[in-house]
Amino acid sequence: MKFLAARRRNPLVAIGLLLFALIAVGGGYAAIANVQPAQASVGSQTQVEEGKRLYLAGCSSCHGMEAQGTETGPTLIGVGAAAVNFQVATGRMPLAAPGAQAVPKDPTYTEEQIAALAAYVASLAPGPAIPTAEDLDFSDADVAQGGVLFRTNCAQCHQAAGQGGALTQGKYAPNLMGSTPQQIWEAMATGPQSMPVFSTATLPAGDKQAIMAYITNLQTASSPGGLDLGRLGPVTEGLFLFTAVFAALIAAAIWIGMKAR
Amino acid sequence: MTTTSPVEKAGASTATYVDQRLGSNKFLSRNLGKVFPDHWSFMLGEIALYSFIVVLLTGVYLTLFFKPSMVEVVYNGSYVPLKGIEMSEAYASTLNISFDVRGGMLIRQMHHWAALIFVASMSVHMFRVFFTGAFRKPREFNWIIGVVLVTLGLGAGFTGYSLPDDLLSGTGLQIIRGIVQSIPVIGTWGAFLLFGGEFPGTDIIPRLYSLHILVIPGLILAMVTLHLMMVFTQKHTQFPGPGRTNDNVVGYPLMPVYMAKAGGFFFIVFGIIALIGGLVTINPIWIFGPFTPDQVSAGSQPDWYIGFLEGALRMMPNWETNLAGFTLSWNILIPAVIMPGILFTALGAYPFIEAWVTGDKREHHLLDRPRNAPTRTGLGVMSISFYLLLFVGGGNDIIADAFDLSINGITWFLRIALFVIPPLMFVFTRRICLGLQRRDRDKLLHGYETGRVLRLPHGEFIEAHEPLSIKDMAVITSKTDIAPLPVPPKADIDGVKNKQFRKQNLRSKLSHFFYGENIPLPSAAEIEAGQAHVAHDAALEAPLASYEDADELRQFHGGVLHHPGMPETNAEQLADRKE
Numbered sequence: 129m130k131f132l133a134a135r136r137r138n139p140l141v142a143i144g145l146l147l148f149a150l151i152a153v154g155g156g157y158a159a160i161a162n163v164q165p166a167q168a169s170v171g172s173q174t175q176v177e178e179g180k181r182l183y184l185a186g187c188s189s190c191h192g193m194e195a196q197g198t199e200t201g202p203t204l205i206g207v208g209a210a211a212v213n214f215q216v217a218t219g220r221m222p223l224a225a226p227g228a229q230a231v232p233k234d235p236t237y238t239e240e241q242i243a244a245l246a247a248y249v250a251s252l253a254p255g256p257a258i259p260t261a262e263d264l265d266f267s268d269a270d271v272a273q274g275g276v277l278f279r280t281n282c283a284q285c286h287q288a289a290g291q292g293g294a295l296t297q298g299k300y301a302p303n304l305m306g307s308t309p310q311q312i313w314e315a316m317a318t319g320p321q322s323m324p325v326f327s328t329a330t331l332p333a334g335d336k337q338a339i340m341a342y343i344t345n346l347q348t349a350s351s352p353g354g355l356d357l358g359r360l361g362p363v364t365e366g367l368f369l370f371t372a373v374f375a376a377l378i379a380a381a382i383w384i385g386m387k388a389r
Numbered sequence: 390m391t392t393t394s395p396v397e398k399a400g401a402s403t404a405t406y407v408d409q410r411l412g413s414n415k416f417l418s419r420n421l422g423k424v425f426p427d428h429w430s431f432m433l434g435e436i437a438l439y440s441f442i443v444v445l446l447t448g449v450y451l452t453l454f455f456k457p458s459m460v461e462v463v464y465n466g467s468y469v470p471l472k473g474i475e476m477s478e479a480y481a482s483t484l485n486i487s488f489d490v491r492g493g494m495l496i497r498q499m500h501h502w503a504a505l506i507f508v509a510s511m512s513v514h515m516f517r518v519f520f521t522g523a524f525r526k527p528r529e530f531n532w533i534i535g536v537v538l539v540t541l542g543l544g545a546g547f548t549g550y551s552l553p554d555d556l557l558s559g560t561g562l563q564i565i566r567g568i569v570q571s572i573p574v575i576g577t578w579g580a581f582l583l584f585g586g587e588f589p590g591t592d593i594i595p596r597l598y599s600l601h602i603l604v605i606p607g608l609i610l611a612m613v614t615l616h617l618m619m620v621f622t623q624k625h626t627q628f629p630g631p632g633r634t635n636d637n638v639v640g641y642p643l644m645p646v647y648m649a650k651a652g653g654f655f656f657i658v659f660g661i662i663a664l665i666g667g668l669v670t671i672n673p674i675w676i677f678g679p680f681t682p683d684q685v686s687a688g689s690q691p692d693w694y695i696g697f698l699e700g701a702l703r704m705m706p707n708w709e710t711n712l713a714g715f716t717l718s719w720n721i722l723i724p725a726v727i728m729p730g731i732l733f734t735a736l737g738a739y740p741f742i743e744a745w746v747t748g749d750k751r752e753h754h755l756l757d758r759p760r761n762a763p764t765r766t767g768l769g770v771m772s773i774s775f776y777l778l779l780f781v782g783g784g785n786d787i788i789a790d791a792f793d794l795s796i797n798g799i800t801w802f803l804r805i806a807l808f809v810i811p812p813l814m815f816v817f818t819r820r821i822c823l824g825l826q827r828r829d830r831d832k833l834l835h836g837y838e839t840g841r842v843l844r845l846p847h848g849e850f851i852e853a854h855e856p857l858s859i860k861d862m863a864v865i866t867s868k869t870d871i872a873p874l875p876v877p878p879k880a881d882i883d884g885v886k887n888k889q890f891r892k893q894n895l896r897s898k899l900s901h902f903f904y905g906e907n908i909p910l911p912s913a914a915e916i917e918a919g920q921a922h923v924a925h926d927a928a929l930e931a932p933l934a935s936y937e938d939a940d941e942l943r944q945f946h947g948g949v950l951h952h953p954g955m956p957e958t959n960a961e962q963l964a965d966r967k968e
Contacts, residue, residue, distance in 0.1 A: 271470050279556065279678045283686040288556060289676045293687025294786040298795035345470055353498055353670030363784040365671050366693030369505050373665055377436050380657045384650055385429030
């Protein structure tokens with residue numbers, strides 16, 4: 129105690145106490161404030177208003193002032209928060225350029241802004257909500273069963289290894305190797321672009337989790353056979369055959385033939 | 390015998406022992422000295438043979454573990470993402486080969502890569518034979534055997550591709566069933582016969598298995614044997630060159646040179662296959678999953694050699710005719726039955742068609758240079774471009790996805806290109822061949838351009854030409870000019886109508902098509918005069934051609950080829966010439 133008692137009148141103590149108080153109050157507030165976004169999907173009134181403001185500025189020229197849809201953009205009434213989050217967070221919306229379909233890019237809006245937009249669209253009519261952490265927990269899911277579901281429901285467009293594939297007129301099913309579980313869930317729940325909607329009636333939460341588990345497995349699994357050639361099947365195998373293997377074989381033949389001279 | 394070494398003694402006594410029972414010494418001494426000509430392109434067929442041997446060896450290993458059964462089992466092996474899934478025993482055993490059998494993955498991948506190389510090298514070998522005219526008399530039968538071998542190769546490949554009963558192979562089988570069904574009248578019966586009932590049934594895998602491991606390889610082995618025996622008895626063709634004629638073979642003896650070369654090449658091919666079998670995935674069936682008729686994957690393709698058929702199917706417009714209650718599926722019949730039928734028939738018949746058109750009854754042991762048969766070369770390039778366009782069509786979805794293109798755009802481009810590009814390729818190729826012929830003629834009459842620009846004492850610049858080397862001369866003058874068949878008379882001098890007129894006229898027209906455009910070789914006298922003239926010029930300037938033939942050390946210096954002891958500067962050259 130002697131140590132403290134001897135120095136309590138030091139002029140630096142006041143500054144030190146002040147700093148401590150400021151950090152305690154600021155840090156404490158920040159810790160409480162950080163909890164807020166988790167509840168944001170419910171959509172507070174201020175969030176909806178902020179979302180509407182952003183919507184009118186950035187989206188209404190195509191989707192209409194009341195989100196009723198126009199000739200250039202579909203209605204957003206009833207698409208739900210999940211659709212907004214998927215389209216905006218992956219950068220597909222706002223559209224970079226007119227084309228066969230929206231192309232992913234770096235997102236234009238911040239996370240809070242996306243949450244506000246989602247809250248606004250969700251306030252228009254009920255629709256698929258942004259999945260909760262519980263929805264996205266696939267730790268108990270059966271990977272093998274997910275594989276069966278994936279091949280039955282997804283592989284005809286996204287290809288058996290999730291490498292994506294071509295659709296008609298320049299449209300395509302994207303490669304899934306960089307998709308997060310949340311994006312996979314939201315895509316299944318909302319059916320973006322050419323994708324059909326896999327509602328809870330078609331694919332219950334457990335099935336969706338199994339599919340997420342299988343895709344995550346595809347993303348992380350090593351290739352047991354060696355170099356995987358993009359997992360695209362016979363086309364890249366044939367390309368490799370004629371460019372690399374045949375070049376080597378013919379080079380060897382030329383070498384053996386050359387020695388004769 | 391004056392051998393003293395015990396090894397040689399043992400060898401000699403063994404040889405004598407065997408010879409007294411088999412008479413093998415005479416056979417061996419006659420055949421081991423057989424001479425084969427040397428060229429790298431003659432080894433393409435060897436690649437096919439060696440990859441086939443690898444296919445056989447690895448295939449035997451695979452039969453020890455593969456179960457050709459469609460009995461449903463629950464997978465319980467070590468590949469977790471398929472654990473507990475119901476699948477056919479064929480698929481489960483292929484998974485076991487891949488993940489649980491020692492060395493199974495390596496052998497399976499070597500088998501598949503070697504099979505792809507087998508068909509690819511046969512095709513490239515066929516191109517070589519076609520473009521050099523090696524199929525001409527007396528080798529027409531061997532060409533047909535080659536075509537049969539390619540067809541058998543496709544059959545072996547496709548049956549093997551179908552055996553693992555994975556999603557990809559099942560999709561292929563579904564297409565095969567559709568193709569069989571598209572054949573008018575017998576199609577439906579044929580499909581039921583092939584699959585033993587409805588698709589997929591339980592019979593198809595065991596049936597394909599006996600075809601794949603017994604019937605087709607047996608036929609291939611028999612055909613390969615015939616093919617090689619014919620090469621042996623007819624002797625190998627050779628490229629034109631000094632001292633090479635239609636009646637001799639210039640090259641090296643089988644023993645020891647070719648035994649070493651071919652043996653070494655076998656191990657190179659084997660080594661490359663083992664390397665990629667170990668390092669590069671092929672047909673990852675564990676990703677495709679077991680086949681069930683309600684599943685399909687985007688980007689489903691056959692192996693490369695069936696790609697042209699896949700492309701034809703994908704490109705074909707959706708035409709159907711309903712004839713008295715029966716549907717004729719032109720959309721499948723034309724691309725998958727009629728088109729390949731015509732393609733392979735034309736391929737097999739080509740030597741006979743060309744012989745009839747040209748009226749050529751001579752034996753050919755000296756190969757054509759492709760430029761000297763411009764029409765044949767043009768037809769070959771035309772066919773290859775047609776094939777390649779179909780081939781590209783087979784991967785239209787992968788191409789669309791990889792290059793951000795519209796699959797519809799690719800398909801329409803190919804539909805039009807299929808009829809536009811091959812004829813253009815024919816015209817271009819023939820022009821290029823004729824251009825090369827002109828260049829050859831130029832070389833004969835004016836020597837070859839050395840690329841050395843010389844300044845004469847009075848200031849004039851000339852490019853030095855030099856006489857052709859013996860080798861170039863022999864190669865270029867190997868060309869034979871053949872006149873097209875004359876137009877037949879409609880009636881003879883007595884006014885009797887020529888009953889064969891139409892046939893003969895067609896033949897004459899085709900013959901003009903084949904031989905009509907040609908840059909004739911100059912006469913021997915012209916060539917001699919031309920070369921002598923060039924030689925004279927060259928001798929004036931600097932006697933380089935003789936140095937070149939002597940194959941001594943040459944230096945390239947300031948645009949002038951120098952030889953030790955030759956004058957270095959212009960002044961020295963001039964002084965040299967005045968002497």
